[in-house]
Amino acid sequence: MTIKKRRRRADVAFTAVAVIAAFLFLMPTVLTIANSFMTSSEIAANYGAMFGNMTEDKKVFISENVNLKFIPDKVTLAQYKAVLLKSPDYLMKFWNSVILTVPITFFQLLVAVFASYGFARSKGKIKAVIFFSYIILMLMPYQVTLVPNFLVADFIKTAVTNIFYPDGAIPNGLANMRWAVILPGIFSPFSIFLLTKAMKRIPIAYTEAARLDGAGELQILFRIYLPLCRGALVSVAMLVFIDFWNMVEQPLILMKDANYHPLSVFLSQINTGDVGLAFAVGTVYMVPTILMFLYGEDDLVEGITYSGGIKG
Amino acid sequence: MKRSNDPCGKRRERIASDLCILPSLLGVLIFFLIPFGIVVYYSLISNPVTKQFVGIENYTKLFSNNAFITAVKHTALFSVISVPLAVVLSMALAVMLERNIPGKSAFRTFFLSPLMVPTASVVLVWQVLFHNHGTINQIIEHFGGSGPDWLKSNAGQVVIILMFLWKNLGYNMILFMAALAGIPRDIIEVAELEGAGRIYQFFHIKLRYLSPTIVFVTILSMINSFKIFREVYLLTGDHPFELYMLQHFMNNTFASLDYQKLSAAAVIFAAVMIVIIAVLLISESIFGKDVEN
Numbered sequence: 001m002t003i004k005k006r007r008r009r010a011d012v013a014f015t016a017v018a019v020i021a022a023f024l025f026l027m028p029t030v031l032t033i034a035n036s037f038m039t040s041s042e043i044a045a046n047y048g049a050m051f052g053n054m055t056e057d058k059k060v061f062i063s064e065n066v067n068l069k070f071i072p073d074k075v076t077l078a079q080y081k082a083v084l085l086k087s088p089d090y091l092m093k094f095w096n097s098v099i100l101t102v103p104i105t106f107f108q109l110l111v112a113v114f115a116s117y118g119f120a121r122s123k124g125k126i127k128a129v130i131f132f133s134y135i136i137l138m139l140m141p142y143q144v145t146l147v148p149n150f151l152v153a154d155f156i157k158t159a160v161t162n163i164f165y166p167d168g169a170i171p172n173g174l175a176n177m178r179w180a181v182i183l184p185g186i187f188s189p190f191s192i193f194l195l196t197k198a199m200k201r202i203p204i205a206y207t208e209a210a211r212l213d214g215a216g217e218l219q220i221l222f223r224i225y226l227p228l229c230r231g232a233l234v235s236v237a238m239l240v241f242i243d244f245w246n247m248v249e250q251p252l253i254l255m256k257d258a259n260y261h262p263l264s265v266f267l268s269q270i271n272t273g274d275v276g277l278a279f280a281v282g283t284v285y286m287v288p289t290i291l292m293f294l295y296g297e298d299d300l301v302e303g304i305t306y307s308g309g310i311k312g
Numbered sequence: 313m314k315r316s317n318d319p320c321g322k323r324r325e326r327i328a329s330d331l332c333i334l335p336s337l338l339g340v341l342i343f344f345l346i347p348f349g350i351v352v353y354y355s356l357i358s359n360p361v362t363k364q365f366v367g368i369e370n371y372t373k374l375f376s377n378n379a380f381i382t383a384v385k386h387t388a389l390f391s392v393i394s395v396p397l398a399v400v401l402s403m404a405l406a407v408m409l410e411r412n413i414p415g416k417s418a419f420r421t422f423f424l425s426p427l428m429v430p431t432a433s434v435v436l437v438w439q440v441l442f443h444n445h446g447t448i449n450q451i452i453e454h455f456g457g458s459g460p461d462w463l464k465s466n467a468g469q470v471v472i473i474l475m476f477l478w479k480n481l482g483y484n485m486i487l488f489m490a491a492l493a494g495i496p497r498d499i500i501e502v503a504e505l506e507g508a509g510r511i512y513q514f515f516h517i518k519l520r521y522l523s524p525t526i527v528f529v530t531i532l533s534m535i536n537s538f539k540i541f542r543e544v545y546l547l548t549g550d551h552p553f554e555l556y557m558l559q560h561f562m563n564n565t566f567a568s569l570d571y572q573k574l575s576a577a578a579v580i581f582a583a584v585m586i587v588i589i590a591v592l593l594i595s596e597s598i599f600g601k602d603v604e605n
Contacts, residue, residue, distance in 0.1 A: 011412050014413050017408065018409070021405065022419055022422040032437055118331075118333035119329075124326070137344055141535060141581065142541075143559055143577070144348075144582045146562065147347075148347030148578075151571075152343055183339075183343060184343040189336070217325070221332075245430055246430045246542065249539075249541060249542065249559060267432035279436060282435075282436060283433065285430055286434075289429065289430060297421060300424070300428075305487070305490040
């Protein structure tokens with residue numbers, strides 16, 4: 001057997017493995033979307049066994065086994081109608097996710113654009129130390145950072161209440177603790193790490209040329225640096241957005257009132273109740289991030305590539 | 313116009329760079345570094361009211377706390393198994409996509425897609441698959457075996473490892489693909505001319521160039537492995553049977569407002585992380601030296 005033949009055979013084997021892997025990677029997402037078009041009785045029949053709280057008359061139709069189905073018997077939009085029109089609770093929780101995630105993403109990027117420019121342009125020792133401490137902070141898990149976050153939130157709440165609302169009647173905006181999740185999120189150093197690495201790749205000659213033409217620092221940042229690292233910016237925006245769209249730990253600890261919890265936390269509770277709606281809610285919840293992915297996949301890949309390696 | 317006069321220009325540049333960093337630095341100080349100092353302080357006192365210094369008593373108490381020990385064990389077991397798998401499997405995917413297979417970019421999209429799917433959206437599918445009477449157990453029974461009650465036994469570790477890999481392999485794969493693409497072509501060509509097979513090439517040449525990426529992916533996977541609470545919470549809720557993780561311990565301690573216990577746990581965790589990261593970075597600088605020049 002020649003080497004060429006052997007290689008071709010190996011490629012066929014690799015393709016087969018890739019197809020199987022692709023099936024496994026896509027399955028949870030595709031199944032969720034497919035099942036969101038089922039009728040609620042079909043869902044009860046297939047998945048009822050998972051949940052002990054079905055009424056007696058329904059139990060007759062429920063098999064003991066849980067049946068995973070790829071294709072609904074009858075395609076219907078009834079679940080979506082129920083989610084979007086009849087159950088304002090889900091829309092409220094969706095809105096909770098938006099109002100937490102969008103400000104965090106926007107302001108984290110804003111802070112990061114300036115800070116990364118500062119880090120990328122400087123060669124000072126002190127700044128190198130600061131940048132390294134950012135990396136360490138970035139690598140700290142929630143189990144570490146949430147304790148300081150909690151202390152600060154508690155301190156701010158007590159201080160503001162004592163100074164401005166000594167009678168204890170604090171406004172909703174302070175009591176709902178959204179800010180306690182949003183503020184640390186804004187200063188989380190992940191996007192600075194990635195953007196600094198992207199900006200360091202920009203040749204210093206560009207800056208010098210711009211300066212000779214009389215450009216100020218802000219102009220250099222907005223006219224040269226930002227356009228040149230557009231891919232990294234899009235990528236960071238996507239990664240930060242999905243990270244907070246997916247959040248569970250922070251709201252559980254920092255927000256006591258479950259009414260303000262994002263859908264990412266709330267979904268775990270409907271799963272045991274309204275099983276008929278859970279697939280549709282799950283699908284609605286993944287629409288924003290899937291659209292971002294389809295639109296910006298190439299930028300995302302470019303940005304992830306920049307993130308590789310602690311050094312340089 | 314003498315503005316391009318060197319010392320003056322440099323100074324302006326430095327001030328601009330300082331000003332750019334300032335907002336971020338203030339935020340990090342206020343929300344992370346200063347309160348972490350307070351956390352360290354809290355871990356050394358008896359309680360926030362009397363503020364009596366007790367040395368390492370909070371730490372020793374923590375190590376005799378059963379819930380903490382269980383949580384550490386479960387979390388460590390999960391990380392020790394899932395991190396190496398995340399490194400090796402994502403490298404395998406990257407190597408696979410380096411081969412001559414059709415539809416490469418589609419495969420890349422498929423493998424990366426779980427990164428952008430919220431865990432909460434798909435958790436129901438995982439529950440259906442691994443329910444006691446669920447799909448996986450039906451398949452096992454079909455072949456005459458009997459599967460465990462996945463989500464209510466030790467086997468739960470398998471489920472969360474799979475969920476972890478599902479979500480994280482794509483990101484790691486992209487990092488390895490970039491590293492593979494960065495290996496100088498001439499070295500590979502020379503090796504091929506001298507008759508080195510693909511497997512020899514991989515283990516003796518490519519792997520050395522990949523070593524910085526391996527270290528980085530290891531660190532990244534470890535960090536992500538500590539986020540597995542998300543999956544566990546969504547799958548099994550507040551008090552899982554066999555998957556009581558470190559974050560559960562933290563949450564329950566938050567609920568009881570035991571600052572001393574919390575602070576000691578956070579400090580220990582931070583110290584362990586810094587040691588692990590330092591070891592990985594040092595080992596990278598030792599092993600990676602010969603390829604960097």
